[in-house]
Structures are given as C-alpha cells and as structure tokens.
Amino acid sequence: MIVICISKCEQYNLRSVELITSSCPTEIEGFTLLPCLIHVVDKEINMLVWLKLTVLFSCLLPTKSLECLHCEDVIHPSDCSTSTTCGVDDMCMTQEIRSIGGERRFKLSCHSKRQCNAIMGSAGLSVTFCMDCCDSNKCNNQLCSSAPTTTMLPTTTTIKPTQRPYISTDHSSITTRWGTRLEISCYGHNVDLVQMQMQIGSLHGKKIAIPTTKSPTPHAYITPQSDMYIICTGYIQLKAVTTTNIQITVTGDKPYFAHARQVISLHEGEDQALLCSPQGFPSPVVTWHYARLAGHMSTIGHNLHINQMNSEMAGKYTCTAHNYFGSTSTEYIIQYISPETTVASVTTLPTTAFMIPPIVTLQQKLIIPEGKPSSVVACQVQGFPTPTVTWDTFDHKFPSNVQIHGPYLIIHNAGVYDSNIYFCKATNPAGTDIKVIHVIVNHTVKPTTLRPHISPVISSRQIVEVRFGSSVTLNCNATGYPEPQITWHAHHKTIHHKTLPISNATLDNNGLYLCIAINDAGQTQASTVVSVTGDAPHITVPPSSVVKHAGDVQSFLCEATGNPQPNITWSYTSYLHTSSRDSHTMPSHVTSSDGGRIQLTHIHDSGILKCTVTNPYGTVSAHANILMSDRNDLVVGR
Template sequence: MEEKERIISGSRTFRIWSAFPAKCYGQYLLTIVLLTICEASWAADLLQAPRFTMQPSSSDSIVSEGRTKILQCQAIGYPKPKYQWLKDGIALGEFSSEHFYRIHTTRREDAGSYQCVAQNDVGSIFSEKIAISVAYMGTFESATERQVSVKSGQVAILDLPAIESHPAPLVTWFMDGQTQLYDRKYAMTTDNQLVILDASESDQKAYRAQAVNPHVGREEYSSYVRLTVTGEAPTEIAPEIVVKPTDMQTVKEAGVDLHCIANARPLHELEMRWLKDGILIENSGISYTFKDAWNRTLSLVSANLTHTGQYTCQVRLRSGGFPTVTANATVTVLEKPSFVSSTRPETLGEYGALVTLPCEAVGVPSPNIMWFRNTEKVESISRDRYSVIEDGSLMIKKLRMEDSGMFQCLAANEAGEESVYTWLKVKTAVPVMEIPPQNATVLDGKDATITCRAAGAPTPNITWIYQNNKSVEASGRVQVLESGDLLIAAVKEADAGHYTCIRANEAGQVHASAYLTVLVRTQIIQPPVDTRVLLGHTATLQCKVSSDPSVPYDIAWFHNNEMLSTTNSHRVFIQSDGTLEIQAVRAADVGDYTCAVISPGGNETRSARLSVIELPFPPLSVHAVRLESPSQRAVNVTWTPNFDGNSPILKFIVQRREVSDLGPITDPLPNWVTDLSNVSAEQRWVLLTSLKAATSYQFRVSAINSVGEGSQSESSNVVTLPQEVGFVGSARSPSEIITQWQPPLEEHRNGQILGYVIRYRLYGYIESPWTSRNITNE
C-alpha cells in the first residue's frame, strides 16, 4: 500500500494512506483535524431528509371527556427523525423518538388543532393538522313546563331549551311524550326548533324534545311545552316563508343543506320548488337530493365549483288565488389549496448565488402563501435575503451555508391548507478572500483587529500564523473572532510582526498576510499634582512625557482652559522637560492648570490645581454690646470672617483696651491686651466678663491660618460699663428725701475717696438742669 508524507511547520510528520478515496487527496491542511473531512463527507452522503409517511391520525377526531386519546404520525429519513407535538402552534414537549402523543383523561381544554414536527440532522418539517374535539353533554338548563299560544292557522315555533353539549345533540320532538312527529305539518329548523304549520285545535297538545349525544352515549328529555291554539282561521291563508334559506359556504366534495319552511292554508295545496340561478333545479345539471317529501330541505351532494350560485325557494298554492313567494340564498363552494406542479425533494444551490424555490398554488379563494425553514417562518430569519415573490415562490439572495435545511411552503385558505417541502443543499465552493488582512499601525495599549474575511461553502475554517512559523493560539488578550478576524487587546511591542491568515474548507484554501506595527504610546508619566505655594514664592508643576523616540510631540499648558503664553512673560516659563514654573506667584495665578500633550502617538491631558496661600485678611464688622445686667460687667463681641488667604482659618484672637474720657490713646502697642487667644475658627462671637465698672472699652479681632496671624481688625465701637453703686432713696416728708448708698469696691476706688457728688432734679422734667451737692467723707 502506497503512503504519502507531508511535513507541517517543520516539526511533525503525518502519514496519509492512499486507501482514502481519490476525492480526498490534496485536502490535508496544517492540522490533522482536517483528516475528518472525508468522514464528514461520507456522513453527508448518507443524510436523508425527513419525510412524512403517515400524517397525524386517530381513530376518531371526537373523543369523550375523561377518555384517553392517542395521536400518531410517522416519518422516515436518516438519521431517524425525532418528533415533537404542537397544540394550536405551541410545543407540548421536547423532541423524542416517540411518534405518538397520548392525552390521558381528556378534558375539554384539550380540544384544539394538533400537528407533529419531524426533525433530523437535515432539518425539520411539520405535518398536516388534525382537529381534536372533546365530546360532553349536560342536562337541559330549564325543567319548567312552558306555555306557547298561537292563533289558528298561524305557525307555532317551539324553542329547544338550552343544553350544554358537544357536538350538538341529535334532536327528536315527541307529542304527548310518545308520538314521533313526521307529517306535512311538522318541520325542524337548523337550531332544532319545532315548527308546527297551520296550527289548529287538534295541535293543542304537550310537546317535548329528546337530545342524544352518541359520542358520550347519553340522552336527555326536555320539559314539556304546551301549545294553545286560539281563534278561528279563515278557510285560506296566503303562502308565507317562515324559515328562509341562508347563505352557505361549503368545501369541494362536501355537502350542504338549504332549508325553506313555508306555511299556508290549505297546507296540502302548498307547493315548493327550487331554482338555481333562475333555472329549475332539475334542469340545472347539478347533483342534488331532497331530504323530505315536501322539498323543504335541498341537499347538495358532493359539491363542486358548479354548485356555486344563487338558489331560490319558490312557494305557491296549487289552487292559486295568491301570489308566489320566494326567498334566495347564495351557496359558495370553496376549494382547498393544491399545487400546480410537484416540488423536487432536493434543491441544489450555489454558494453566494440566487436561488428560487417554486410554490404555485391554486384554490378558492386564492390561497395565502407562507414559507418556513426548519419550521421557522422565513420572515423572522432574514428579511433582507428572503422574499416571497408574486407567484408564491421564495427567493433567497446570496446563498449561505446556514441556508441549508428543509424549506416548507404552506398554502392556506378558508377551505383548508396544504404544504410541500424540499431539502435545500448549498454546494461547496473554494474559499474566496473577501476582506484580506491590511497593514496596521497601532499604539501600544490599544486594541488591534486584523481582518480576514473569506466566503466559501462550507464556511472556511481559520488559522493564524505569526512570523511565518508560529501558530497563533487564542488566549486572554488574543482572540479569533467568529468572522475570522484576529483581535489583539491592549497590544504590546512584542505583538508587532508578520501575520498570515489561512481560510480553508474541503474544497480548498486561501491565505493572505499583513504587518502589524506597534508604536509606543505618547503619554504623561509624571502628571502635575495639586500644589499650594506662599504668595510671592515660586510654583512648579511637572509634566513628564514618555514617547517613541521617532514620534514628535508638543506640550501646551492651559490656565483655567486658556492657553498660557510664555513669550512675553518674565514670571512664567516652560522648562525643556515640560515643567511649568511660575515665579512670584500672585492671587491671580490661582486656578486649574492643564498639561496637554499632542502627538501622532496619542494625545493626553492631565490637570492639577494651584492654590496661593497668604495671611488671612482682618475680620470685618467687629461690634461690642454691653449686657443689660450691671452685676455681670460683661460685653458681647461679634465679628464677620474675611478672606482666609486660601488656607482655612485655625482660630481667632480677641484683644481689648481701656479708653479714657479723652478718647483712645494713639499708640496701640502698650495698651492692647489679649483677652482670648484661642477662639474656635467656627465661632463668630465671644462674651467677655469680669470687666471694670465705670470703664470704657474697645475691642479688635485677628485671624490665624497655616501661614500665620493676619492683621488686626478695625477697633470696635466704645462700650462704657456703669459705676456699680447701691443707691436708694425715700421721702421723709413732703419736702425731704433721705438717700443711702454703698461705697464702691476697693479694687474700683483708684485711690482714697474724699467725698461724693449727688445730682437731682424733678422726675419727668428731662429738660430741667441737674442740681448738685457735694458730700464730704466726714
């Protein structure tokens, strides 16, 4: 036996025996996985599409409530088909090898339309539908005897009491409970009403109905209806049609009944004839029969399209004397859809080509056409490539491998539905490179996608080769996409090089290559940081850049989004390494500074804030208020904080000084005393106590931040504390007042007390001058 050897990637040897069929030679590409191509080809040759040999059937489409129902269908194909049953289009379970479906203990809600789906590796098709109904029967809803009254000669209509039954029961009316009614006088409508014609005294009897449902083996009797006939009728009554024929539809090969019930007197002289399209029924050339001796029910047997037309019920008295009366009804014969031509079981299509699947159907009315691929509506698969043309054919553009499968055309109208199916096979084709790889230059850290789009049948597999000798394996950063493209996430310098993609299938292969160049990203590696600097000092903001040596870049600085110009500035400079230097910083220099790097290797911006800190400004609105209670000798000092110098205030210092009667002393240094040196930064007032009585004060406040103590505020208003003297007086007579007082405290005397001065005036006379008297201390 001859053997052949192939060396792949210079590392492994594979022996492929010539025992393989000749059509497999030349298909051993890169990996031994492709040796299974031949096996797959043989398996494909054995595939057979599913095909129904038995449509859903059952012994009876009507099943009694509570009984067991078994539905069956059968299909052939290779592999052996599996089955799934649907009820009203909804799946009843998963696919299984069982070709039957069992309904245990049938309930009324089990009624519906059933069909099965057959599926194998080729695809899936659905069967015809079978309607299952559940038979049941209740009792008559009313058991009360009823009375009906009618005038002599007129028509009496007795309604059948309501009864729950499916299918509709077979109804027979009895008179006096025994006699079955069959005579010219009696007729029954399609609603099972009893019609008594030409009512007379002899018809005054009791009537009741028997309802039989043979599917459940049950019969029920209604309550009695008693008929009363009143008055005297004339000898003759003009013919009148009391139940007119109604428009009907029927399906070809089925039958349909037209009913026409008329009244007259004498009843035996009543004659009824039928016409079709104005021609006596016996001369119309259609097949028909009458179901009673009085021609009341015209039955069209095995209806065909010639039975479509207008039917006229014509009633008259043979003895004459009255005009003939008529009633019309239209019968429409529907025809179930059928296909004009047979459909091939298999259809071959070239990959990428246009294929048309025929489906020309006729019927009355014209059927609607729906297409399915593997039992799924084609509209939900692809509206762009799938379209149904005017004659019902399905047009598929740019055929793909995934289009292979079972295509089923369903033609439906009011008379029914019919379907045909074909297995669409897409022929294999040598891969064609549609979008080859392109040379690409990518910044490091960015994602790179190298395209490799190819068309073929079946869809070509994909292999990527790096630097002509290394297979590219999918890993965390490297992925081969479903389209065949190679995605390299966050590329590195080591990813640069020569990439080759190979697209191959059982019909052949195609390859293409491209180079990937990786540029080192231009980026800021030492960005500026938020900086605080003292007023008048020098501020520096760094901006160090890393880049590819071959890629130029520019650095620009922005202050509050406005570009900084250093051309004519003696304070602002940009160093060679990108550092921004601001000398003798001012308050106007405060703000956001942005370093912007612009380069073919990438753009980047980083920002920081510059804060210029200084001593806090003096507090504002320093105000002092004496408390009303003289015993406290206290003053409340308030203020408003000023600018904090861009550094949070840490605390406040409150100072005071005494003011003589001559006013404040000009030199502030010797006479200002610090009262409180650690007032909270959150506080806006302070209460000073234990001050001297009969003394005037001024206050001032300063703020402290991280830089130091700021300037003192403006002095507050002057506050004078009153003299603390216990003074009382009382009248001794209409012309004398005695006064008493306590001398001031020792610490408030300021020397030896030599005497006192008493001032007095009449109460209420504020304009009068004070009268004084000196009192010595003797």
C-alpha cells in the first residue's frame, strides 16, 4: 500500500506528485488542503491518473478568511457598520470597554482564537464587563447585547459586581483655543481616590502628575498650549483598578498675510520699508530671508528696511511668520531703476511717509504674594505715530480687582485666582506688536521645612541662525522644582529631551521650534526660530566673447560661488533663427562634471552663449557673444 499526496501546486499544475509515507501538510503555498485527499491505493500506476483529477478540486481551493465587524467605540454592537478581513487564526470579538453613567460602550474587532478560548474559559475574579467571541462572518454584532458576561480583572482585591469601580468625566474629549484656562474634573465611583496625570502630545509620552486634593472627585485647572491627554486613575487600597482618558485638542490660527506677493521698483539711493504684518493665533514670530548684503538692511519690529538702494540689492525678500500651528511666507520682489533711466525725473522721485511700527517691551513673568495691596505692570511701547495700547486675556475677562489705566495693568489685593496670562497689544498704521506676561499669585502658607514647588522658567535663544549644510543644537534650559520635564515640538514632531540637534541644515529646517517645560507647579513655553542662511550665487569668472571660424572647437568657462554650491546650466541663442524652437537649440557640445566648463564643437551660427547659475537663494547669469567669420568677413550664419 502507498500513501499518495500532492506536495506542490504550482499554477494549478498537478504533475508534481510524490509518494511519501507520512501524512500530508495542511497548507501549501497559500492553498488549504481539504485534507488533500490522502488515499490508500494499490501500486498499479493507473490509479495516479484518477487521483490527479480528484485533487484538482480539493487541494487548490484558496483560503477564505473570516470577515468581522470593526469599530473602536460604539454604544451598541449592532451600531457598528464597518468590517475588516481577519487572519486565518482569528475570530470575531465584541468587548465592553467602559461604562459611564450607566451607558455601556463596546469595541468590535478581530481577535486571536487562542486568546478568545483562554479568556472565555478562564475562572477567577469577575466583574461586569463583557467579552465574547464567535466564528462566523460579522457575527460579533450580536455579542454582549443583553447581559454582560465575565472576564478577568488583574488585581487581588475582591469586588462585588454591584460595586464595580469606574470613572466618569464631563467630556471624553475637549477642543479648546490655545492658552485657554480649563477646569478638568474626574468622578470616581466605588474607589478610594482618583489621581490625575497629563501626557503632552500622545499617550506614548511621559506622564506628569497634576496636583489635586486626595479625593474620589478631584478637579484641576490647566492652560493647555499643545495637544495632550488627561489620565484619571481610580485606586482601591492603593492599587489601580480603573482608568479613563480625556483627550484635549488645542486649536489656533496658522499665520496668514492680508497681502500677496508684491513687486516694488526702487531708484538708486532710495530707502524702503518692507512691511511684514502677519495675522494668526498665537501671535506669530517673524523671520526674513534676503540677499547677501545684510549690511544694507535693518529690522524694526517685524519690518525690514532697505537703506540706500543699489543694483546689487535687487532680488527676492521673503518674510516668514511662524507659530505652533504652522508657517506662512510672503514675498517682495525688489527691482532696481538705474540713474540713467531716471535723469529727467530725479526731482519727481516718490517719497514714502515715515512710520515706525510698534515695539512692545514687557517682562515675561511677575510673581505676587497673595494679599498684596497693589501691583503695577507697565507696558512700554515705542513707535510712530504713537501706538494705541490695550490689555486683554485669553477669555477676554478681567477680575473685578484688576484695573486697566492706559499702558498700566494694576492688580489690587491680589488673590490666587488673579493668576493668569495677560496680553499687551500696541497698534498704529505701521503694524501691531503683542507681548504677554504670566502673573502668578503665590498662596500664603505657614512656614515649613518642605521646599516650595516652583514652576519652570525657561532660558533659550529666540532666534538661531545656522549656515546651510552646517549643524546646530537647540538647548532648552529650564529651572524649577521639581525638575521640569522638557518637550520640543517642531514640524509636527515631539521630542522629549533638553537638546534638539539639527544636522546638515537645509531650508526645510527653517521654522518655529517650541520648547515646553512642565512640573507639578506649572507649565512654561518658549519659542526658538531657526533661520538657515546661505549665499546667493555669484559668478566670479564669466564666459568670454570670441570670434571664430566656422567649424572650430571652442571652450568656455563659467565659475561661480554660493552656498549651497550652485548648479550651472548653459543655453545658446542663434542670431540667425527666429523661431522659439530653433533659436535656443544648443550646438554640439561637451560639459564638465560640474557644468562649469563647456566645449562647443562644430559651431556654424553666430549667437549668444548664456551661463545660468542657480541655488535656493537666487539665480544669476552671464553671457558671451560668439561671432563666426569666413575669409575675414564677419557673418552670422553658414
């Protein structure tokens, strides 16, 4: 007797049949063998023909995976309408994930058969949370729909089903404006106490304790300046038994400009102010990028001033505004008008009204002891015409004991609820400037030997310039007690470290980098703007004009400097041809590896050879005239 089994099923070809003495495998090359029709036959060879035809329909049936409903959070399993294809070793699962105020919530998905069997067959401490599995298509919409089943709780504390611990909140998610003060509450049910923590960015970051009273129903005041999660954990006999999360999403306004790209023509020696007045919330930080002649420029507030215009100062000037929610740029194209073209109109040169945009000087933080009779905050403002000064808060509300008098903010009989972030805004026709001050009122406590907790204070550079291709490290030095946790936010990424290295800097590294320091006494942030600088291209050796005989070979050199190293390209315009297609056709040529040298072969038509040099900071060009001669007579063609 012989045991016969198909061992390979390559493209439905059954020629490969081997005789073995063991049982058939259950799966070969993505096909399920059902069960590969193991037959015990006589040794006569004609039986193989019959066996091949039989296994054609039994051995090559493709695997059909189970389809299960898939929802992360629904009120009832039957509310789920989306499905997914599971693995061959999965079952459909329905799991009760939490219950808030008597409302049950469920998660539906695929789950391992082995884990389903282990959980449903386990015995031990039980609570009234349901988890159940099934093995037919979309069968999990009927599970856990009546009464909850039991599952294991990883604790040794005895809990009766009627005393199931859980935590409820006012909202599972909150969307708020940047810097708005929020009151967060957690309500513990059947627990000894609830503790609150925060995690900046995502649930994978470090947890930071929020100071609250030791109570089953604590609340806390926070002023979020980035996305975060509030984690509420319930304890019984000092053991965590239940938890829930509150997702906080911070919104603001990405910077934008009221005006688009502008083209300005300037005469020799003329001065010009380029205004940069971005809108956005929080107030954007501004950086400028322009040509190499920085000595002829100066900045006043957000604006850039061009002094004594000359031909080398023509080009593109870019103003970029940054805040936590993004970056936006606007451009000025400055054109140079030479004296030769304006001799007759020198006396009619346009004049520009002299204005200076506001500049606000304001201390960043003020600490006031509770009960102090009066405290005065002065907002010092410069600008012309004289700016108008206003004060404001995130919620546009002031306590009754806070008085505004022109540029002065006066706090009478300070209380702990007067702690807030106050804005000083100065405006005139040339622009707007806003600065903030964090006022902290310290609660008066009896002398104690314990070290007082101090909120973080950050020391960092506001603007960091780095040469294109170089490296720099951003440092966020924060003091406070306990030691603050440091987080960098930049380009939609979060880094939990005091330093942020930037290697081989490019223009992609331009932008706002936000450092946030947090401890249980408070939260502080500081922004650093990274400006990657380089050199616009400059041609040091332009190509030279020549007079040549038809058919001669001639080399031309174009050398240039710039950072990053500029790209060099060549073009040729014939004097003779007039069509756009023919006039820019290059003669036969060979260029060097860096493009700086070109060798023209078989030149026949006179024309202009142009060398163009480009890098991210600008484009320049130079040209040479090539004149072809024949028998000492100058010609322009063959």
